[in-house]
Amino acid sequence: MAGGGDPGNQYFCTASRGLEQLLREELSLKLSASEVEPFSGKVFFTADADLKKLKSLKCAERLFLLVKKLPPIQVATHKGKGVHMLQKYVIGESSEWLNIVAKWKSLQDLNKEEERISDNTRTGIKRPAQQESGETRKRSKLELGESPVTDFNESPTGPHNTHSLIEECYQSKSPTQMPSSPDELLNSKGQGAASSMHFRVSCRCSGKIAKMITSQELGRAIGVALSRQMGWKAELRNPVLEVYVHISDVHYVVGIPIVRLPLARRDYIKSAGLRSTVAWAMAYLADIKAGSLVLDPMCGLGTILLEAAKEWPTAYYHGVDNTASQLQMASANVCFAKLTNSIDLMRASVTELPLLTESMNVVICDIPFGKKFKISQDMKTIMPYILKEMVRVLSIGGTLVLLLSQELSLLMQQWQKLKSHPNDKGNIAVWQNPDTTPKDTDPVEHIDVQPISVEKEQSDVKTQIFASLVPTGIFQVSLGVTEAAIHRYKKILIS
Numbered sequence: 176m177a178g179g180g181d182p183g184n185q186y187f188c189t190a191s192r193g194l195e196q197l198l199r200e201e202l203s204l205k206l207s208a209s210e211v212e213p214f215s216g217k218v219f220f221t222a223d224a225d226l227k228k229l230k231s232l233k234c235a236e237r238l239f240l241l242v243k244k245l246p247p248i249q250v251a252t253h254k255g256k257g258v259h260m261l262q263k264y265v266i267g268e269s270s271e272w273l274n275i276v277a278k279w280k281s282l283q284d285l286n287k288e289e290e291r292i293s294d295n296t297r298t299g300i301k302r303p304a305q306q307e308s309g310e311t312r313k314r315s316k317l318e319l320g321e322s323p324v325t326d327f328n329e330s331p332t333g334p335h336n337t338h339s340l341i342e343e344c345y346q347s348k349s350p351t352q353m354p355s356s357p358d359e360l361l362n363s364k365g366q367g368a369a370s371s372m373h374f375r376v377s378c379r380c381s382g383k384i385a386k387m388i389t390s391q392e393l394g395r396a397i398g399v400a401l402s403r404q405m406g407w408k409a410e411l412r413n414p415v416l417e418v419y420v421h422i423s424d425v426h427y428v429v430g431i432p433i434v435r436l437p438l439a440r441r442d443y444i445k446s447a448g449l450r451s452t453v454a455w456a457m458a459y460l461a462d463i464k465a466g467s468l469v470l471d472p473m474c475g476l477g478t479i480l481l482e483a484a485k486e487w488p489t490a491y492y493h494g495v496d497n498t499a500s501q502l503q504m505a506s507a508n509v510c511f512a513k514l515t516n517s518i519d520l521m522r523a524s525v526t527e528l529p530l531l532t533e534s535m536n537v538v539i540c541d542i543p544f545g546k547k548f549k550i551s552q553d554m555k556t557i558m559p560y561i562l563k564e565m566v567r568v569l570s571i572g573g574t575l576v577l578l579l580s581q582e583l584s585l586l587m588q589q590w591q592k593l594k595s596h597p598n599d600k601g602n603i604a605v606w607q608n609p610d611t612t613p614k615d616t617d618p619v620e621h622i623d624v625q626p627i628s629v630e631k632e633q634s635d636v637k638t639q640i641f642a643s644l645v646p647t648g649i650f651q652v653s654l655g656v657t658e659a660a661i662h663r664y665k666k667i668l669i670s
């Protein structure tokens with residue numbers, strides 16, 4: 176474990192599958208982190224950073240102080256013996272826990288003033304449960320574990336995973352006896368004052384171990400043993416300290432979350448749309464520069480624009496959507512995030528954007544898929560027309576970043592392969608003779624594409640599009656229940 180005067184503390188973040196590499200880059204850029212080790216849904220690192228910097232990470236779901244990362248052991252096949260072995264191995268020495276709790280406390284001290292200030296200003300989010308709107312309730316459910324957003328560790332990979340976080344209470348304890356702050360729990364030397372520590376264990380077993388023991392059983396066993404060893408008291412509802420344990424075939428990881436809420440829950444977003452970490456990743460990949468004009472032509476609640484505008488505040492953002500209700504919520508989000516100076520919203524169709532040709536430096540779009548945003552017409556038919564319009568408004572040298580379903584991702588790759596040579600003069604007319612007339616802004620409720628000779632026209636459109644788009648990366652990402660791909664392209668001038 177890192178100590179004072181060294182590179183800092185050891186941490187780990189959880190990340191959506193596929194975002195580990197981007198998180199790695201973010202850790203290096205923002206925290207100058209060392210010993211960065213991405214591993215299957217987690218990224219381990221060492222950093223000497225203050226809490227504000229740690230909390231500025233946008234690609235991470237949750238952030239933990241690393242208590243220990245242990246190699247797996249051969250566990251006795253007898254269940255009772257096996258549990259005992261695991262319990263002993265995972266908990267280890269009391270001194271380790273006292274050290275880590277002291278580190279955790281010093282981070283909490285740094286956080287104290289900041290939390291006090293933000294609690295006072297966050298009244299819009301922290302409403303009592305009975306006053307919450309359906310939307311907010313839905314979101315809190317997601318954040319509290321019904322979605323992989325708060326998944327403690329890598330997504331389940333096999334039939335023997337236990338999917339949920341299990342929080343076990345080992346003894347009953349009246350909430351009225353809860354300590355009011357971490358200070359109460361620590362003695363004068365800043366060490367864990369054992370007897371008054373209120374804690375809970377969240378345990379997840381996956382892989383072989385999960386065949387033998389459930390997460391609940393192991394969580395309870397570790398909780399009981401930790402309580403005995405450290406003199407800590409179990410508190411399920413409102414613990415001061417949370418201990419997370421993940422036992423898998425590759426390693427046993429124990430951590431303490433540094434902030435209660437997942438980092439992925441942004442305090443500046445009122446109504447959540449696309450997973451915030453994925454939205455941020457798309458913006459990161461778009462190479463947004465000072466003064467860039469950035470468009471999301473199917474912006475929904477505006478998550479991508481919000482994430483981008485918070486991180487790259489010197490660019491200008493435009494959101495387009497054809498659905499009034501989506502735009503209303505996007506507008507409320509923009510106001511809530513205090514980004515009205517940098518984000519404009521308008522109602523239009525992605526196939527008829529009221530924007531000048533080559534007027535945008537960046538186009539970023541989460542192309543609808545899945546049940547919620549199913550477009551009635553076949554995406555295969557519509558996509559070329561969506562792409563054509565996006566590419567029309569994109570400047571030469573500009574970046575296009577798309578979030579696509581797996582199916583559409585494959586289709587786009589096939590179309591890319593079939594593209595004709597860029598010097599084929601027959602394919603460049605559209606891009607060389609751009610129509611610079613702004614398009615009608617009349618509201619459009621759905622995509623209405625009626626090509627005359629569908630096959631021929633589609634094929635021409637695809638050829639035109641992919642002659643001017645150079646692919647610069649495909650990044651597979653997990654959206655929890657679905658898998659998706661981020662495609663990135665650069666628009667080139669066709670000579």
Ligand SMILES: C[S@@+](CC[C@H](N)C(=O)[O-])C[C@H]1O[C@@H](n2cnc3c(N)ncnc32)[C@H](O)[C@@H]1O
Nearest residue numbers: 448449473475476478496497498524525541543
């Ligand atoms: C997947 S959602 C975007 C979600 C968004 N990224 C967010 O975080 O909220 C797709 C959006 O495309 C919009 N949409 C569907 N057809 C459209 C069209 N023809 N023109 C513009 N927007 C359209 C839908 O109204 C929906 O808001």
